[in-house]
Amino acid sequence: MTAAGIRRVVAGVSPFDPRPEVVAWAAAEAEARHAALELVSACPARQAGDVVGSAVVRLAAARRSVARGHPGVEVRTRTVIGPAEHVLRAAADGADLLVVGADDHSPFVEAITGSVPGGLLTTSPCPMVVVPKDAAPAGPAAPVLVGVDTAETSRAALNYAFATAARTGRDLHVVLCWTAPRERAERVVERAREHRALAVSLAGYGERYPDVAAAELVVDDDPVTELTRRARRAALLVLGSRGRGRLASMAFGSVSRTLIRSSRCPVAVIRPDLVPATGQLDPA
Structure with missing residues (x-):
């Protein structure tokens, strides 16, 4: 538990690419763990003026989605200026789990531009789950x-x-x-x-x-x-x-x-x- 005695699941919400499967997976996990869900959106400093508004809109939509599907989950939202990898690493400090979306870059592009989940593999302060794009809920027989x-x-x-x-x-x-x-x-x-x-x-x-x-x-x-x-x-x-x-x-x-x-x-x-x-x- 955190210092305040509250368990947390942290999920990264991109201000550019709506990834409802990330929020849905994190919300279900928070409910199963009896934990609060913290939705965090990182906005690049050089684009902050243009991106913050989009991030706020996406976080509000994500909060509504969680309320519909998992009404018992406490949801908090935060918009932070800075590189996504650094922002999510800081947000996950003391959390039970960090949930992020998978990159769909090629290995070549990733080698040049980097990868948020790839970077967090070695730096996340808690266990991390990477959710693939358009992931559907698993059936009951899936192991x-x-x-x-x-x-x-x-x-x-x-x-x-x-x-x-x-x-x-x-x-x-x-x-x-x-x-x-x-x-x-x-x-x-x-x-x-x-x-x-x-x-x-x-x-x-x-x-x-x-x-x-x-x-x-x-x-x-x-x-x-x-x-x-x-x-x-x-x-x-x-x-x-x-x-x-x-x-x-x-x-x-x-x-x-x-x-x-x-x-x-x-x-x-x-x-x-x-x-x-x-x-x-x-x-x-």
Whole structure:
């Protein structure tokens, strides 16, 4: 909780591009968490005179939309002058969750101009969910999907994914991708090693979340390809992040950065260094 004892979900509202799916997703999450919803619009300083009026209009429309769909959610709105990444990072300090819209830039354009969700991957002070453009509400059978590896990043992502599945009553699909060796004997050994690694990662979760139906999937494929495909039928994709800096991420490639641009479902990115305002990574 915040210092005032109030839980908060913060959502970025663009003054240029109406993204009702971002507001709708954030409002539903705020209602589920019994949290207040803070809608924040960032206006570039050089265009402030022209943009602030548009931002105020869009925030008012977003507030009305939340009131219609989620009348019990307390809504606050703010218009702030400054770069969107900086404004949203400051607004999310002490929040339970930051919700932003996905960029639809190409990787080339993003490398030149930057990306607000891409930049916040490594700097957001709380867990972040990136909502794709025109995202539709998921059906009741859509699972929560979590991509894991054998690194420390998996623990935070698994905590979040199991808690989300428990809270929403959805199945959970846990996916570990690996690259099979060419030799058959090596493949057999490596496949068994990967299954053991996944079992170790999941130890204890069955006892903590006995009502969650969790499927363990060890897949010989590129993680971006596999998770993009599975995300088409998922309610939420949960990823861990090593928190690389932007330059390192762009140079060496980042599964999280690619998937927040390509996923058809919302993507939650959970860094292991984050302890949100609730004091836990479980979105209870």
